[in-house]
Amino acid sequence: MQSKRRILLIIGGGIAAYKCLDLIRRLRERGFSVRAIMTKAAEQFVTPLAVGAISNERVFTELFNLDDEREIGHIRLARDCDLIVVAPATADLLAKMAHGQANDLATSVLLATDKPVLAAPAMNPRMWLNPATQRNVAQLKADGISFIGPAVGEMAERGEAGPGRLAEVPVLIDAIERRLAPRDTAAMPLAGRHVLITSGPTHEPIDPVRYLANRSSGKQGFALAAAARSLGANVTLIAGPVALPDPAGVTVVRIETAAEMLDAVTQALPADVAIFAAAVADWRIAKPKSEKLKKSAGSEPPALKLAENPDILKTIGHRSKDRPRLVVGFAAETENVVANAQKKLKSKAADWIVANDVSPETGIMGGDRNTVHIVTRDGVEHWSDMHKTDVAEKLMVRVAIHLGQQSADIA
Numbered sequence: 001m002q003s004k005r006r007i008l009l010i011i012g013g014g015i016a017a018y019k020c021l022d023l024i025r026r027l028r029e030r031g032f033s034v035r036a037i038m039t040k041a042a043e044q045f046v047t048p049l050a051v052g053a054i055s056n057e058r059v060f061t062e063l064f065n066l067d068d069e070r071e072i073g074h075i076r077l078a079r080d081c082d083l084i085v086v087a088p089a090t091a092d093l094l095a096k097m098a099h100g101q102a103n104d105l106a107t108s109v110l111l112a113t114d115k116p117v118l119a120a121p122a123m124n125p126r127m128w129l130n131p132a133t134q135r136n137v138a139q140l141k142a143d144g145i146s147f148i149g150p151a152v153g154e155m156a157e158r159g160e161a162g163p164g165r166l167a168e169v170p171v172l173i174d175a176i177e178r179r180l181a182p183r184d185t186a187a188m189p190l191a192g193r194h195v196l197i198t199s200g201p202t203h204e205p206i207d208p209v210r211y212l213a214n215r216s217s218g219k220q221g222f223a224l225a226a227a228a229r230s231l232g233a234n235v236t237l238i239a240g241p242v243a244l245p246d247p248a249g250v251t252v253v254r255i256e257t258a259a260e261m262l263d264a265v266t267q268a269l270p271a272d273v274a275i276f277a278a279a280v281a282d283w284r285i286a287k288p289k290s291e292k293l294k295k296s297a298g299s300e301p302p303a304l305k306l307a308e309n310p311d312i313l314k315t316i317g318h319r320s321k322d323r324p325r326l327v328v329g330f331a332a333e334t335e336n337v338v339a340n341a342q343k344k345l346k347s348k349a350a351d352w353i354v355a356n357d358v359s360p361e362t363g364i365m366g367g368d369r370n371t372v373h374i375v376t377r378d379g380v381e382h383w384s385d386m387h388k389t390d391v392a393e394k395l396m397v398r399v400a401i402h403l404g405q406q407s408a409d410i411a
């Protein structure tokens with residue numbers, strides 16, 4: 001018989017905290033054991049007595065409680081479970097988690113744990129949509145934390161509506177079940193697949209201190225790597241110079257130039273899927289100087305002669321040996337987005353092109369959101385504006401379905 005699955009529930013301080021009582025009850029009905037930690041703010045909304053009565057377990061609230069530490073230290077608390085669920089995950093708790101703070105029991109446990117974490121945000125819609133919260137969520141997703149919700153709807157505050165409601169209890173339970181199910185990682189949709197992703201800009205040296213570059217932040221590629229990993233893939237992320245941390249569980253190869261990127265991609269083959277999200281510089285300086293270029297009085301500024309860089313997507317798309325089964329390119333356009341993407345699909349021998357409008361007014365280049373069009377030989381799918389992490393998750397699910405169908409066709 002399967003042993004009881006153990007949930008550590010961290011209850012944050014929001015009006016939705018009361019729903020945790022129902023969540024605990026339903027989880028126990030399904031055979032989970034639930035141990036709870038409450039933040040100070042949570043105690044303003046539900047009492048430890050109520051949580052303890054429903055969970056039939058001792059409730060933990062203090063970091064510096066000698067009795068608790070003697071009985072079960074916070075490190076053990078962080079590890080003696082199969083899954084940590086943070087619900088409601090308030091804006092404050094998410095901010096602390098994203099920055100690795102550990103100034104109370106809940107945050108210390110979250111920092112000390114080696115278990116999967118599922119966060120269920122709940123807050124005012126403006127707080128949720130605030131760029132600071134969105135940054136924190138993107139960081140946490142890149143760190144491997146899963147999210148469920150928030151749901152869209154009426155808020156406790158009169159007249160306020162939007163994304164910010166705690167996901168309903170059945171939805172939370174479903175997410176918990178799904179997060180625990182892949183204990184058998186072989187059952188994950190991309191298990192055993194190698195996914196290769198390029199991301200970020202490239203820097204092309206002019207001399208030892210100057211370079212040509214572009215505005216790519218690498219966010220979309222890093223989000224794709226995290227999403228592929230969360231579906232069980234072995235992921236190699238080949239990244240140009242960006243200020244993003246390595247996504248958890250992903251092999252990251254950091255490079256600078258287009259030539260180095262091509263080299264790293266070729267070395268990382270074979271792969272089942274290759275996604276070229278990088279904004280590779282089309283040109284490099286033909287002959288970069290080994291010494292810093294100096295101004296000299298009265299002379300003309302230097303004329304920089306450019307040479308064309310290798311097209312990495314095109315090279316891999318046209319490969320006969322070791323061509324990944326699915327080759328996905330991106331198309332950064334400022335006009336005729338879909339038509340230009342269709343041309344790139346053909347000329348680069350890609351299977352799919354993810355096209356986006358990178359005109360400055362869209363804020364896509366460097367921003368957190370993206371509006372994409374999926375161009376394939378069969379047609380075009382338009383996806384509405386969403387967070388880059390959501391684009392990544394949706395795209396990787398599509399990849400998994402595609403590979404699944406291909407395998408079924410082969411069998």
Ligand code: CTP
Pocket residue numbers: 198258276277278279280281282309310311312313314328329330331332333344
């Ligand atoms: N790409 C690449 N190597 C290059 C240039 C582009 O691998 N040297 C890939 C990008 O990663 C992306 C796709 O090709 O997946 C399209 O890139 P994009 O910048 O939109 O197009 P370009 O081919 O550079 O064409 P143009 O700049 O003229 O639109």
